[in-house]
Amino acid sequence: MSLKIKVCGMRNYDQVRALSELGIDFAGFIFYDKSPRYVLNAFSDNEIQQISNMNISRVGVFVNEPLKNLKMKVSEWKLDYVQLHGNESPAYCKEVSMYSNVIKAFRVGPDDDPLQLSHPFEGIAYCLFDTKADQLGGTGKKFNWNQLLLPLQHSFFLSGGIDENDAAEIIALKKKSTQLFAIDINSKFELSPGNKNINKISSFVDDIKKLEHE
Numbered sequence: 001m002s003l004k005i006k007v008c009g010m011r012n013y014d015q016v017r018a019l020s021e022l023g024i025d026f027a028g029f030i031f032y033d034k035s036p037r038y039v040l041n042a043f044s045d046n047e048i049q050q051i052s053n054m055n056i057s058r059v060g061v062f063v064n065e066p067l068k069n070l071k072m073k074v075s076e077w078k079l080d081y082v083q084l085h086g087n088e089s090p091a092y093c094k095e096v097s098m099y100s101n102v103i104k105a106f107r108v109g110p111d112d113d114p115l116q117l118s119h120p121f122e123g124i125a126y127c128l129f130d131t132k133a134d135q136l137g138g139t140g141k142k143f144n145w146n147q148l149l150l151p152l153q154h155s156f157f158l159s160g161g162i163d164e165n166d167a168a169e170i171i172a173l174k175k176k177s178t179q180l181f182a183i184d185i186n187s188k189f190e191l192s193p194g195n196k197n198i199n200k201i202s203s204f205v206d207d208i209k210k211l212e213h214e
Contacts, residue, residue, distance in 0.1 A: 028061050
């Protein structure tokens with residue numbers, strides 16, 4: 001199966017549409033008010049409706065969000081997936097999985113075992129592995145991807161500091177781990193927070209596809 005690509009931190013309607021036309025699989029919208037890519041006031045109601053009709057899966061990114069608020073956003077945005085990037089419990093994730101597909105993010109440090117981190121979370125659709133840091137949310141930095149070369153309970157998204165020079169290493173990892181489902185790119189493909197470099201993303205996608213078919 002071909003590697004899927006998610007572009008996170010979207011704040012511009014025309015750029016979401018451009019990603020859809022490029023064949024990007026997932027667009028991430030951050031509903032965390034401490035993020036510089038927070039979606040508040042970034043899209044009109046009409047644009048939100050138009051995005052829901054595009055050929056791209058919509059992922060809402062939340063951090064320790066009250067369930068009532070999260071449910072409201074899932075409905076308002078017609079979200080296909082909910083990405084939980086905080087300290088959400090297995091019980092919380094199971095509750096959310098009743099009305100949305102769940103991607104649970106785990107922060108991986110040098111001494112962490114990804115299987116142990118993700119093992120208690122049975123009802124989720126995918127894991128997302130990012131680099132461990134003090135702050136919540138993304139870091140823009142890489143962890144040791146070889147830590148993922150073990151049998152895991154779920155297929156996963158790879159995140160954390162991925163840039164345009166990583167295509168070969170990503171495909172090498174994909175060949176070693178059939179559970180690598182998707183990559184999650186963000187800050188290394190921006191002109192400024194939330195303003196994506198579409199040409200850079202397009203070139204990177206071309207590199208990934210070319211390497212996959214070699």
